[in-house]
Amino acid sequence: MRLFRNLMVPTLLAIGALWLGLPGAPLSLAGRPEAAPDETDAREPQTSPEDETDAADDDKVVKSDSEWRKILTKEQFNVTRRKATERAFKNAYWKTKKAGVYHCVCCGEPLFDSKTKFDSGTGWPSFTKPIDKKAVAYREDRGETEVRTEVLCRRCDAHLGHVFDDGPRPTGQRFCMNSAALKLVERAESKKGDSKKNYDAAVDLPAKKSR
Ligand SMILES: [Zn+2]
Numbered sequence: 001m002r003l004f005r006n007l008m009v010p011t012l013l014a015i016g017a018l019w020l021g022l023p024g025a026p027l028s029l030a031g032r033p034e035a036a037p038d039e040t041d042a043r044e045p046q047t048s049p050e051d052e053t054d055a056a057d058d059d060k061v062v063k064s065d066s067e068w069r070k071i072l073t074k075e076q077f078n079v080t081r082r083k084a085t086e087r088a089f090k091n092a093y094w095k096t097k098k099a100g101v102y103h104c105v106c107c108g109e110p111l112f113d114s115k116t117k118f119d120s121g122t123g124w125p126s127f128t129k130p131i132d133k134k135a136v137a138y139r140e141d142r143g144e145t146e147v148r149t150e151v152l153c154r155r156c157d158a159h160l161g162h163v164f165d166d167g168p169r170p171t172g173q174r175f176c177m178n179s180a181a182l183k184l185v186e187r188a189e190s191k192k193g194d195s196k197k198n199y200d201a202a203v204d205l206p207a208k209k210s211r
Pocket of ligand 1: 156
């Protein structure tokens, strides 16, 4: 028995060692293939949040001053990018009654519907509300004598004008806008849900040409 045991133990050890050394042996596979996916998993979560941030900012239109100057007239640039105010009664839309949608002159975002336009007597196009709450952004505009609420295009941060609380019903608000910040696309061209496309077709933006 002792001889048998003395022979069997080394033999079994040798067989075990051989088996483990084979390429298909379970122990040699166990470590490696699991290590690779771990490395990949560790990398993926780092890129995903960046991708999501990029997607959220995709809609924003950001250009340098020199880029804006190329696609805007001097007055459009001074109003939308430098917060200038155009002259009252000497602008394109102060008394316009045509039906349509007023778009941002910079980025084409639909901003105001002619249905909410009213004659404020100020000499600037005035509206009771934006076409969509999300179309515009607001910023406190602290001047030397008064604090006003500046209205900007949500998409490209163009200065549009100011909003006041002395408007007619139903909102009681008066969005006092600069014509130079707007582009009216008349109703026939501006069908619902297609206004951006029609805007691009209706206004010949140099920005589109250069792309
Ligand atoms: Zn805009």
